[in-house]
Amino acid sequence: MEKSTWVATPNIAVVKYWGKKDNYLNIPNNGSISVTMDETLSTRTTVEFSPMHKKDELVLNGQFARDTELARAVKVLDAIRKAAGIKERAHVESENNFPTAAGIASSASGFAALACAGADSAGLQASEKELSIFARLGSGSACRSVLGGFAEWKVGSKKNGSDSYAVRVAPAEHWLELRNVIAITDSKRKKTGSAEGMELTTATSGLYSERVRTRPEIIRLMKGAILRKDLPDFLELTMRESSHMHAVMLDSFPPIMYLNDVSREIMWSIHEFNKSKGKICAGYTFDAGPNAHVYTVEKYANEVERMLRGISGVQKTIVCRSGNGPRKLSDMYALF
Template sequence: TKVLELRVEAEAVAPSNIAIVKYWGKRNTELNLPLNSSLSVSLDSLWVRSKVIFDEGFERDVVTINGNKLSDGEVKDYAGKVLDIFRNFYGRRIYARVESSTNFPSSAGLASSAAGIAALVIASNEALGLNLSKRELSKIARIGSGSACRSLFGGFVKWNKGELENGEDSFCEEIFTPDHWPNLVDVIGIFKEERKKVSSRSGMQSTTLSSSLLKCRLEFVERTFGEVIDSIRTRNAKLFFELTMRHSNSMHAVILDSWPPLNYLNDRSFRVMEWVAEFGRAGYTFDAGPNPHIFTLEEDVKEVTEFLESEGAVKVIISKIGKGPYIIS
């Protein structure tokens, strides 16, 4: 007689996040242990929904994003790392099918891996009935993809770099709630561009190996981290915008200092940087991609939006600070 095979499933939603203090460089590539602590906000307009099905009858992990199947290599490097950890908890080899969907077009050049991994971690914990804490879950998400650990929370999130070699103290926490700064807005310009050629993962490895400015950047992050937190605590917009821009510049400076040549900014990025700095009531930040995120206060959203449109943005997404992930019952 055939023994019944276990099959459990759950579905969760998690927000994308954008870093103010950026993560760039690892001290351990296996566990995604960062060289510096980082700070992000969770975005309420950009989210990913992940459904996971664990079934003892499956023979390998299969992951689709917006209906497109990932290659085995892509699965192994991201979701597979997370699924391996849950398999260990479960104590048996049990494979999964993961279906993720984004509420924004995947062609928009907006990273979805952080939110997708975060949603997968929340869903897996639920499906297997493990009841792990958010802190523990953020460590699991971190192993899938560094920035994913920040999408385990809403509001303003700090990822503590930690000191330990095993990563047990490298986790995230919400430092201010989603409603802490209600009139703060992220205005995201979407530009038509081919996908970035160098992934963040390999770009940050290259910077770690070759940039001699990286040491100065790490000192800068260390020195100004408290100031960034204070600017948020006191809702000091002018200071927050300034520090947001300086932290973006600092990351892109060490990227430009990397060898072989590496750069994620283009002519338009520099025009955006100039306009925003001149405007005086907003702050830009750029990830390893073409889309500027411009933080501003509600009353200035219209002017910022019009500027992005005048620069040829095909779409402008306006996002407030959002809540953390949740289970869909």
């Protein structure tokens, strides 16, 4: 067993999962589709299994992790230990180059990096399917970040989650012109975590069952738009899907409100932008947080970024392309 360091990147869902069949195994109620970002946004993680470590430890952005964060990491490490037939504890250090827990999918990149580095350190020659399942145990959306490009998370039907993992819809190079222009409106940790929010929605929203029932058709339409590189269809589906998820959040009781006034201003500005162009050429999506992810293509990316920067309350913009997924780094990039 050797120390291993990997870098992974967030994915931003264009058909989103919200709610789980199994909270411990992170098995979703509905499937989802995402785009994995390039290394403009990334998490670097170093893992070492060793007899020297008396317990599992996780250092996140220079600070020892909270108990809840460590418990999620241990679920992944336990699954890797079981698969590898080892008992050694692990020391893990992880760093993000972007805000944590603010709706930019830091958990997705973090647990994808942990799954890849952990499996490698344990000496496993793990398949993408196995890595996706390992990552899912820490964070559901992380199962998609194990893959580059466009990924679909299959719900599966087995209670043990062995058929709930991500598969590739298309590689990153399929749609090289695609851009995600991110508008940071609030980089603070959100008040309601995703896991807590999902439980509240599934328990109290009257709209939720209809969302679950209709997602398979939305996934079918979204996959078609991606494979055809049909920008207007892709963007309209993306915006409608984002609003649908936030509608069921708002229908929860008490209501869950991740969007802020700046988020809503961005939404209206995108519609005005598209109106000025006479077609849909930019489309927003919001995860469980107020920061906007505006998909467009290279031709319009600079205009979209300028428009977003002109909105009061937008603190920062970041432009990403689709990325190729996790990769191993040399020991010179290890965090310890």
